[in-house]
Amino acid sequence: MGPIDEPQSNVDSVSPVPEPTPTPTVTTTPIVTPELTSDPAIAATVTIPADADASGGEWDLLKDKLQGLVNTDQLHSQWSQLKGPLRLLAGLIVLVIVLQIYGGILRTIDALPLASGLFELAGVIWLGNFSVRNLVRSGDRRKVLEDLVRLWQRVVGG
Secondary structure, eight states: OOOOOOOOOSOOOOOOOOOOOOOOOOOOOOOOOOOOOOHHHHHHHOOOOOOOOOSHHHHHHHHHHHHHHHHSSSHHHHEEEEEEHHHHHHHHHHHHHHHHHHHHHHHHHHHSTTTHHHEEEHHHHHHHHHHHHHEEEEEEEEHHHHHHHHHHHHHHHH
16 A cells, blocks of 8 residues: 555645636627729729630640641651661560569469479470480481471571
């Protein structure tokens, strides 16, 4: 148990309780609306009618610039210059997307408990079958080698 507070007997004076203050009365004042000024610069309203035959504006300038670019042969020459790099860039983007999808499929297959081992076994069986059919005799080996060289020449372009 902790210390106990005892009443104080040596209190000399007790402060009197303050009397409540009267609540102030709220007086309402009428809302005064400002009078309209007689200054014509402030009071006048300016209206500008739309002119349907007006030329110019940002849209018309852009349209004229694009038509001038198309009408000249400049667009065709720029396209012929940029066709190769744009194709290369598009090919790289497609390659990255395909590799990401292919990698996701392989990771999903690898996450399955028996799938990766079964695919390895299927690959070994295919390689054995290919070797027995095409690599045992020297004539078949020569034909496979010629086919690989021809395929390489098509890929490289030589």
